[in-house]
Amino acid sequence: MSLPAVMGGTNLPVPWDTDAPAPESATNLRRLAAIVGGLFVVLFAMALVVPIGGAVIGNGQVGVQSRVKRIAHPTGGVIAEIAVTNGEHVKQGQLLMRLDDRVTGADATYSSLTVEQLLAQRARLEAERLGLGSVTFPPELLNAGTPSAAKAMADEAHLFRMRSVETAQVRAQLGARVNQYQQEIRGIEAQIASLRKQRTLIEPERQSVKDLWDKQLVTINRLNQLERSAVDLDGSVGALNAQIAQARARITEAQEQSIQVSQQRRVDAGVELAQVNTALNQQRLRSVAANDQQDRSEIRAPYSGTVEKIAFAAIGDVVRPAEPIMEIVPDRDVMVVEAAIGPADIDQVAKGQVARVRFSAFNRAATPEIAGKVLYVATDRTENPESRASFYMVRIAVDQAAIAREKLDLRSGMPAEVYIETGSRSLLSYFTKPLRDQFSRAFRDN
Secondary structure (H helix, E strand, C coil): CEEECCCCCCEEECCCCCCCCHHHHHHHHHHHHHHHHHHHHHHHHHHHHCEEEEEEEEEEEEEECCCCEEEECCCCEEEEEECCCCCCEECCCCEEEEECCHHHHHHHHHHHHHHHHHHHHHHHHHHHHHCCCCCCCCHHHHCCCCHHHHHHHHHHHHHHHHHHHHHHHHHHHHHHHHHHHHHHHHHHHHHHHHHHHHHHHHHHHHHHHHHHHHCCCCCHHHHHHHHHHHHHHHHHHHHHHHHHHHHHHHHHHHHHHHHHHHHHHHHHHHHHHHHHHHHHHHHHHHHHHHHHHHHCCEEECCCCEEEECCCCCCCCCEECCCCEEEEEEECCCCEEEEEEECCCCHHHCCCCCEEEEECCCCCCCCCCEEEEEEEEECCCCEECCCCCCEEEEEEEEECHHHHHHHCCCCCCCCEEEEEEEEEEEEHHHHHHHHHHHHHHHHHHHC
16 A cells, blocks of 8 residues: 655555565665765765864953053052042042151151252362362252252351351461561561670770770770670670571461461361261262152052052051052053963964954843954963962953944953964864874873
8 A cells, every 4th residue: 555645646655565666665775875875975075174263262351451550659658648539530640649758758858958958068168178268059059949958058158158267367366476476576686786786886995995904004804894795795696596586486387377277177178078978978868768758658640541449448548568559441552351271272372373352241132253363372371379270371462443343342351252263174183083082092001
């Protein structure tokens, strides 16, 4: 028996129909086997020939190429003011936070005052060492324009005048002493002239009396008296000459003292100048450190961007050295994707490879997919401290034009799925690779 066909009225054989012709059934079976065999051949050929693209898959998040900037303080301190909030846009140089600077400010002020005083003192000592008539202050002080600098210059100029007057007075006293000695010499010379004149006047009388005594006309007493007078006059002249020599010696001594006063002032100024220069160099270093510490009490934005993750919210909180205070996402920075790649796949990833990035954070009918390129592949693996899983960090640059076309507002921290293209392989290789690996491992084990 046979059942009528749905179309065409042709009778088709059924399995229990013993009256159906056997040759037609065998032909149909052969045809079916040929079709199935041909299908397998076509599939095998396609698996052998048709390439299928491969990719390394990784999960990551959006970041900026120059990385989010973490703001920290090298020495820390006590918070005196918080000038920004999370999400606020700041410009380069804008105040973010101010630390208590009462101690550092006082130290910086004291250091600056000390430097100004030492600069003024050095200028005064230079003038004294060179024997100048006035002090020439350096431009650093003249252009400072601060009351402390003006006071330092006024004090040192006044001290220079006082010491100059003191030196002049000492030299004037020595000069007056020289004049006094010179007057004494002139008086003594007048006495010597008088005595020599007397000696000249006595000499004829002595000679006459001596002639009379030779003739026995006068007594010897008269002659002795005149002789004694002549000797006394000669002795007085000698004594006065000795006084003149002493006075001249005192004049020389006074003149040497006058010269020594000026020289000693220069020597003392030179010795003190060396000490001042040493102190000035040390104080300048301390001043630079103190001013730097005071400047660091005001934490300012190193670039324009958006403030995120402020770690402190109260005045008086203590910031530890190098502790993150906040983060700033830079403006107009190129967005990149940082993905984690497993150690087993890292050998297939290299710089410059093409990648596709899917951003699953956008609520759209189709998940946006943007082309990209591998910018950086870590040379060493990183371990997640929580999961203890190891991975290699890969940074991928996404097509900025495509992002603009898709109107994607990428933000740092958004999740992303990365597909790094590794080249094409046949479908057959995908099926046979596990078997080949198992065979290779089995032969090695044996």
